[in-house]
Amino acid sequence: xxxxxxxxxxxxxxxxxxxxxxxxxxxxxxxxxxxxxxxxxxxxxxxxxxxxxxxxxxxxxxxxxxxxxxxxxxxxxxxxxxxxxxxxxxxxxxxxxxxxxxxxxxxxxxxxxxxxxxxxxxxxxxxxxxxxxxxxxxxxxxxxxxxxxxxxxxxxxxxxxxxxxxxxxxxxxxxxxxxxxxxxxxxxxxxxxxxxxxxxxxxx
Amino acid sequence: xxxxxxxxxxxxxxxxxxxxxxxxxxxxxxxxxxxxxxxxxxxxxxxxxxxxxxxxxxxxxxxxxxxxxxxxxxxxxxxxxxxxxxxxxxxxxxxxxxxxxxxxxxxxxxxxxxxxxxxxxxxxxxxxxxxxxxxxxxxxxxxxxxxxxxxxxxxxxxxxxxxxxxxxxxxxxxxxxxxxxxxxxxxxxxxxxxxxxxxxxxxxxxxxxxxxxxxxxxxxxxxxxxxxxxxxxxxxxxxxxxxxxxxxxxxxxxxxxxxxxxxxxxxxxxxxxxxxxxxxxxxxxxxxxxxxxxxxxxxxxxxxxxxxxxxxxxxxxxxxxxxxxxxxxxxxxxxxxxxxxxxxxxxxxxxxxxxxxxxxxxxxxxxxxxxxxxxxxxxxxxxxxxxxxxxxxxxxxxxxxxxxxxxxxxxxxxxxxxxxxxxxxxxxxxxxxxxxxxxx
Numbered sequence: 001x002x003x004x005x006x007x008x009x010x011x012x013x014x015x016x017x018x019x020x021x022x023x024x025x026x027x028x029x030x031x032x033x034x035x036x037x038x039x040x041x042x043x044x045x046x047x048x049x050x051x052x053x054x055x056x057x058x059x060x061x062x063x064x065x066x067x068x069x070x071x072x073x074x075x076x077x078x079x080x081x082x083x084x085x086x087x088x089x090x091x092x093x094x095x096x097x098x099x100x101x102x103x104x105x106x107x108x109x110x111x112x113x114x115x116x117x118x119x120x121x122x123x124x125x126x127x128x129x130x131x132x133x134x135x136x137x138x139x140x141x142x143x144x145x146x147x148x149x150x151x152x153x154x155x156x157x158x159x160x161x162x163x164x165x166x167x168x169x170x171x172x173x174x175x176x177x178x179x180x181x182x183x184x185x186x187x188x189x190x191x192x193x194x195x196x197x198x199x200x201x202x203x204x
Numbered sequence: 205x206x207x208x209x210x211x212x213x214x215x216x217x218x219x220x221x222x223x224x225x226x227x228x229x230x231x232x233x234x235x236x237x238x239x240x241x242x243x244x245x246x247x248x249x250x251x252x253x254x255x256x257x258x259x260x261x262x263x264x265x266x267x268x269x270x271x272x273x274x275x276x277x278x279x280x281x282x283x284x285x286x287x288x289x290x291x292x293x294x295x296x297x298x299x300x301x302x303x304x305x306x307x308x309x310x311x312x313x314x315x316x317x318x319x320x321x322x323x324x325x326x327x328x329x330x331x332x333x334x335x336x337x338x339x340x341x342x343x344x345x346x347x348x349x350x351x352x353x354x355x356x357x358x359x360x361x362x363x364x365x366x367x368x369x370x371x372x373x374x375x376x377x378x379x380x381x382x383x384x385x386x387x388x389x390x391x392x393x394x395x396x397x398x399x400x401x402x403x404x405x406x407x408x409x410x411x412x413x414x415x416x417x418x419x420x421x422x423x424x425x426x427x428x429x430x431x432x433x434x435x436x437x438x439x440x441x442x443x444x445x446x447x448x449x450x451x452x453x454x455x456x457x458x459x460x461x462x463x464x465x466x467x468x469x470x471x472x473x474x475x476x477x478x479x480x481x482x483x484x485x486x487x488x489x490x491x492x493x494x495x496x497x498x499x500x501x502x503x504x505x506x507x508x509x510x511x512x513x514x515x516x517x518x519x520x521x522x523x524x525x526x527x528x529x530x531x532x533x534x535x536x537x538x539x540x541x542x543x544x545x546x547x548x549x550x551x552x553x554x555x556x557x558x559x560x561x562x563x564x565x566x567x568x569x570x571x572x573x574x575x576x577x578x579x580x581x582x583x584x585x586x587x588x589x590x591x592x593x594x595x596x597x598x599x600x601x602x603x604x605x606x607x608x609x610x611x612x613x614x615x616x617x618x619x620x621x622x623x624x625x626x627x628x629x630x631x632x633x634x635x636x637x638x639x640x641x642x643x644x
Contacts, residue, residue, distance in 0.1 A: 162357035
């Protein structure tokens with residue numbers, strides 16, 4: 001009887017200790033393709049950011065506003081990405097999402113792209129510095145910046161329904177392209193993602 | 205004669221080792237709390253960091269570091285710690301089989317600490333405050349939404365933390381989202397009613413006014429009239445905010461009580477003898493708090509108690525007490541049985557060693573987020589735009605002002621300016637201990 005009880009106690013102690021010990025070991029690292037889908041927590045991730053930006057840019061570039069602009073102005077439109085507000089339940093790094101948008105737009109070759117408001121400050125500071133320190137031949141003058149024709153801005157929203165370890169997450173990304181001269185909205189895009197997450201009730 | 209062979213020697217070595225590490229959490233963190241109580245928050249943080257070193261992913265350890273870093277004004281670092289705690293709480297959502305088994309043979313501290321529900325909600329509150337102080341209002345919004353999801357997922361109205369709803373309403377107002385603010389105020393009113401008995405406070409007067417004001421701004425007149433009657437505020441008329449800004453002062457007052465260990469003997473019919481049981485307890489009644497009032501230039505404004513953390517903590521323990529006691533008695537019986545049987549096989553020394561092992565491992569689970577305040581006090585003051593001298597005055601129960609915290613604030617039309625502070629005692633204030641003012 002004693003050995004049984006002690007055995008049980010010791011076995012549990014050994015299991016607990018081994019779990020503590022193994023949990024402190026070095027992590028296993030596996031390199032994966034950066035395009036691979038890795039859904040771990042169910043939260044917004046790099047795959048969502050990449051897929052949404054690609055699909056929405058494909059959509060914006062396939063609409064008639066771009067042809068209309070080309071015909072009326074005889075040039076490719078110049079676009080700037082404004083703010084994408086995170087109104088969701090998660091801390092989404094909107095900067096990476098904005099970078100994805102910029103990359104897709106620039107690589108499409110369908111539009112010209114100008115630096116964002118914060119990037120412009122740095123570029124202007126550099127030009128001001130050149131004014132003082134660079135040679136006449138290489139100096140870049142002020143006042144020659146290309147003004148954007150359109151601004152792309154948007155929001156990321158979520159609706160979460162949750163009950164006892166189960167969650168249904170609904171993401172909605174809304175992007176709007178606004179004509180900077182007239183404030184006219186020339187394109188409104190929307191992408192929705194739905195995920196369900198089930199948490200396990202037990203673990204070892 | 206029975207010999208005391210290697211088994212007993214091993215037990216004695218175990219005794220020695222166990223005695224090193226079997227202090228209760230209350231004892232281990234007493235130094236940190238004493239430093240905090242005497243306003244030495246930097247030193248308290250050093251103590252909290254030592255505890256964190258021993259358990260870098262521990263929920264309680266990160267909660268304490270997060271709260272102390274918030275007090276010191278290191279908001280980004282506070283959020284780093286609280287984010288670790290938050291993620292760990294999510295990981296610990298499921299029940300561990302091995303930890304439960306460990307709790308039946310060793311003690312309840314073998315179960316990973318994930319905090320009581322109100323403590324889990326307060327992680328979001330502190331993170332939201334940090335984000336506001338960092339000027340990241342959208343990120344604060346994320347935190348209040350996460351807290352709402354958490355409370356919704358539990359689906360138990362009595363487990364809601366009403367102040368979180370109230371605070372959500374304030375943040376929504378800061379963001380200009382009056383409709384969402386109204387919804388949050390409505391939820392807060394309902395939650396304060398549901399939890400009144402448990403938390404020990406009803407609907408704060410300030411919330412009643414805020415809710416009525418938001419209903420009026422939404423032109424929900426039927427509901428406005430209904431709540432005016434319910435709040436017994438028949439004469440209430442919303443004051444125009446035109447051309448004004450608002451000062452919001454949130455003060456954490458005092459320190460939440462510490463869970464202590466209570467040891468008692470109880471009769472175990474299975475063994476026909478008394479067994480020693482250790483359970484957590486709040487041995488002392490709630491402390492009488494000093495009052496907090498706000499002085500803007502020469503005008504005084506009262507604060508409302510919007511969260512009674514003391515009440516929440518006591519209620520949380522009370523809710524769990526039946527399970528804790530049952531587990532402790534079962535464990536005591538098991539331990540006593542093992543002592544008897546070791547004695548039968550290895551003699552008196554073996555039994556003695558086993559007894560010491562069992563007694564030294566039998567500690568109560570006194571873990572809790574013990575760097576929280578005893579209560580949160582709130583005041584909202586509408587002011588014309590301009591610069592003001594604001595004084596947070598701490599008034600003893602005898603009516604004597606025992607501390608004054610001076611701030612200069614700028615009030616901007618249509619914006620809210622938040623001052624947040626956790627006050628523990630009127631000691632020498634250190635240069636790096638701040639209360640922050642941020643305008644939205």
